[in-house]
Structure formats: C-alpha cells, structure tokens
Amino acid sequence: MAKGITSRSENYSQWYNDIVIKAGLADHSAVRGCMVIKPYGYAIWEKIQRQLDDMFKATGHQNAYFPLFIPKSFFSKEADHVEGFAKECAIVTHYRLKNDPNGKGVTVDEDAKLEEELIVRPTSETIIWNTYKNWIQSYRDLPILINQWANVVRWEMRTRFFLRTAEFLWQEGHTAHATKEEAMEETIKMVNVYADFAQKWMGMPVIIGTKSENERFAGALETYCIEALMQDGKALQAGTSHFLGQNFAKAFDVKFQSKEGSLEHVWATSWGVSTRLMGALIMAHSDDNGLVLPPKLAPTQVVFVPIYKTDEELAKISEKVNELKKGLEAKGITTHFDNRDTVKPGFKFAEYELKGYPIRIAMGPKDLEKGTVEVARRDTLTKEFVNQDIVVDYVTNLLDVIQENIYNKALTFREESTTKVDSYEDFKRVLDEKPGFVLAHWDGSSETEEKIKEETKATIRCIPLDGEEEKGICIFSGKPSNKRVIFARAY
C-alpha cells in the first residue's frame, strides 16, 4: 500500500479523500463547500471536456454562454423547477460594499440593495428559455442546439470532493425543437453520447435508463440517465438527459409558427455532465496504491524514469529515451521524461503510481547493455522487459490493452455486484451483504419507492432501457410488474 493512503477496506471515504489530495487532483478552499481543482486534476477535466466537446460538435451542437445571474422572478415561472431548486440557491441582494463605520474591514452597503434579487444559477433553463423566446418565431428558427460550459452553484449541506460541492463545473445542453418526436430523439441521442463517452473514454460501464418520477429532474417529463457502480457497491449517477416537453416553452411563452400556419409551443431538452465525472473516474478504477487512469484520459500516458550512477550513463540513457519519446509522440502518445536528479527512482515509481500514469518505462545500465527497457503497467502493477526496437509499437498497443482491461475489470465487478431478487427479505439482505445493483420488480408507484427508501436507504437508480419484459410481482407491494428496475444505495 502506498504511504499515506488509507486502504479501501479500512475506510472507503477516507481512501477517496486521500487519493484526491495525495494525487494532487484538488484541495479544500477557504470557502465552505468549495474546492480548488489543482493543475493535475484540471488537466484530466480538460481531457474530458475536449472529448465531450468534440462529440457535441459532431452531433450538431454549438457552444454559447449565458449569464451566471438569473433574475429571481424567472425562477417562479415553472412550478416543479422552483420546488426542485429553491432550497439550495445562493442569492445576490446587494451590489456594493463600504468601509465598516465601526472599525475594521468592509460591510454591505445597505443603500445598494438590488431592486430585484439575482439568483446564482443552479442550472440555466430559465435564463435560456427567456432568451430563446426572442430567437424563435418560425419553424425555420428550429431546432436550436446549444451547449454551454459553465459553473453552477447549489448550496449543499454536506460536500465531497468532485461528487458534491457548492460550486461545480459542468456542461449543460439546451435544445429547442418543433416536434415532440424530435425532442425525444435528441434526449435519447445525448444520453447515448454520454454512455459512449463513459464506456469508451472513461473505461466505465454504465446502464442507460429512465428515472422514476421521484428521481426525475425538476421540470422534466422524462429523465434519461447513465448509472455507474462504484467499487464500494454504491451507485453514481454520471449523466442525465431530460425531455422537458413544453413545460419551459409554456412558462416562458416560447411559440413558433408552423409550416401550416398554426402557433405552437416549442419542445425542449436539456442534458448535462459535471466534474462529478472526476469522482466517478477515481472511484471506478483506483486502488490502494493510488489513482488508476484510463490511457485515453491520462494527461500523460507514458513516463520515462532513468536509472543511473554517473553523468555519462545519464547522457547515454537520455539519448535513447529521447529517441523513444519522439517515436511515441509521433504516434500521438503523451510522454514525460523525468530526469530529476533530486529524487531516487523508487520515489518516482511510487509517485507515478499514485498519480495513475498508465505506463512507466524505466531504463538503466543493464538495459543499455541488453538493448531493453522495463515497461510497467499501472493497471496490473506488472513489469516486463521489452526490446528497445519494438517499444514504440509495443507501448502503442499496450495503451489500448490497458484501456480495455480497465473497462473489463469494472464490467466484471459490476456483473458480480448485480443481483436479482424476488422477495423483500432477500432485497434487504443483499443490500447489506453484497452491495451493488439489485434488480427487482416494482409496482411503479412513488409510494412504494418512498417506503423502500425509508426502510433500506436504497433508491431506484433507473429503469433500464434494455431491460427484458418479464412478468413478476413487486417485492414490496406484491402488485404485478412486467420489468425489473435497478435499486441501489447511491451517492
């Protein structure tokens, strides 16, 4: 086990915190509930962003930016939406400070009270639909396919690095369509983009499904989501895509004239993923030695560590390393040559393991003699000697192998942690003895879901899209059901 990292078995939460701090991903800040994302953590987020952004562009979306502040009155227009967010909003009431007349520091200038208070956006539907109203008159103006990368604020009671902080970074897509069918198609298209990204880039298997009424986004008619399973058996919602129907169009009076000349309300979607994905990434793959990153999201994929006694040796090794480095970079692989003389090789090994670099290549005097290098994999912690003349191809291939292995490992874990149950007794027992996804029949009512939640802390994570039709009875009420849903305790 690595120095200073609590083991997962000892204390999972502490392990998670240790990884975040020790791997240099983030820090606590002076502001309650807010964190500082450090350069290494932000580099990973940038890779996530870049890939997602490409995927959004490829599906026809454009980026734009809307204000951080939202007039309070906008919030009262869509009832469910207000209800969902009212309890966690930060509000701007004044616009000026003054020197404190009683002494030190500054104080709020009570004369500078805003006519209308401003809400710091917890999400942007309202300001965006208020704007779209001005952009849409005709069916020719549709669809509008816009995404924004932004920060949002939700005043949380209890915060955890990346998983839940008062301020977080995300992207929110907001689209407007002429027909219900088109909006629904968009909603499903985007949840599939998320699933694709999670699986192919993060190496994290996810289940695509819809939310139950209780878990649905405030203001949505249907919420699609991707649900992932973390190593401690808890579920994590990793992304959501909402079919908003005409709720916001009606609230903000957004109408268009159809080809036939009739005046109709616009159909809407919104979809988002956040820096929470960082938390998912950490908890899906990492081990007691530190972070494990999938090659496709690792800021640096290959690190070289020289082992030497003399300057002459270092010079020879450097020459060879730089040659290999160029070869790898020509293939689009990101590399780093750690030739610091201030720390020993063993220290570097431990450090790069902690930071999750997928591949480490060590080269020493013996390698110079034999024409080899030592290639170490972060995912399996195995090492082997490889001839220098085939290293570039070997490593290029190995990165793919690692990417795949990480995914398969997580998939195997999820399969082993997924249990079908047919009675409430089994349900409760499995939740305690073998945490993970529990597939069970449910009668479809909110009351049943609420009661199960009260008694077991487990919620319906989603109703899987690819779930088989199967006659059964609800584990709680005994009423008939024709499909299993996924229950789990969740983050």
Add this chain to the structure above:
RNA sequence: CGGGGUGUGGCGCAGUUGGCUAGCGUACUUGCAUGGGGUGCAAGGGGUCGGAAGUUCGAGUCUUCUCACCCCGACCA
C-alpha cells in the same frame, strides 16, 4: 442542519494537575556517499499553537464565542 471528532513549522503528530527557550517524525536547504521500488550520514532553516475575547503573576493547556475541515445521518447531481 443534527450527532461525533479534529485544528500546534509544508505534511503527520506529542505536549501530564496551567510554569522555564514549544518538541518529535517527515518534508525542506547544504555537503558527502548512494542510485533496478518511497536512500544513508552530518549540519542547518522554518511556529504570534485556527481566530477573537476573557480568567490568571503566567495560557498550546482553563472559560466563552467564532471559523474551517473530517466522519456518521437528513437533503441533493
């Protein structure tokens, strides 16, 4: 927001019934040796003890208030 806990050099900690110049490990700096898994030895630098007020001849230690963070709940992405 409720329960529990923590706060002392960068990090991790000790500091007894209040008492002398606030220690230890690690990290840091310098030198020498070392170098295929977190090096060794030696010498150095670094603290208004989270903050404020109070009790006292005297406060890291006692009292009150306050701030931050962690763990467990409730709420939530």
